[in-house]
Amino acid sequence: MKLENWVRVRLNESQMLVYAAEAEARGIPISTYLRDRLASADLMREELASIRAAMIDIGETLDELRDQVEKQPIASIKENQVTGEPSAVQIETLLLLRAMTGIQTLQMVTAEIERQGLKPFRIPGPPTRSR
Template sequence: MKLENWVRVRLNESQMLVYAAEAEARGIPISTYLRDRLASADLMREELTSIRAAMIDMGETMDELRDQVAERLVAPTQETQDTGEPTAIEIETLLLLRALSGSQNRQMVTAEIERQGLKPFRIPGPPTRSR
């Protein structure tokens, strides 16, 4: 794609030095570095918009799920009536979803769980040794 349009940008000296050093470290002209940086910011903005929309949908879904869990606690099924513990399929599904999601998505989900007033599931780390 041929680049035909020019944009002039004024930078203070410290910005210019930082951007020029970063461009030089990558072995590209400063104009290419700034163009790539702008494109990256656009992608990030689109992803954030998508994540926000998903969180709104998830919030509605979480409200529905919370209501279902509350109903289930009032009238437990035969499968969960004995112990009240999660079933193997629930744990397996949870672990598979956690393995597929990135840490940023897990942080958002954890924040939503806490916003809902629930205690988020945390995988315990390795035991620490005291001296």
């Protein structure tokens, strides 16, 4: 893509020295360095907007889950507490959180649970064949 448009930017001396040093360290012209910084800032703003939207969705989902729990008969909640079995809401929340996290984080958390002497929740998979 040919860059045909240009913009003049005024910088104070300290800004110019910092940006020039950063550009020189990367072996690129200062104009390229500044253009890359602007593009990076644009990407960050887009990612932040996406995260904010996801957080709003999570908040709405939590509100819906809270409403469902409030409507759930007290007897079934007490039954889950007595038997120690996780409720559907707990399992759904766990699965949603696992879907949002990376495998390394999941492994780290699982290792910590085991280190504390607890049994981590595992999703049953297909039976494995023994050789």
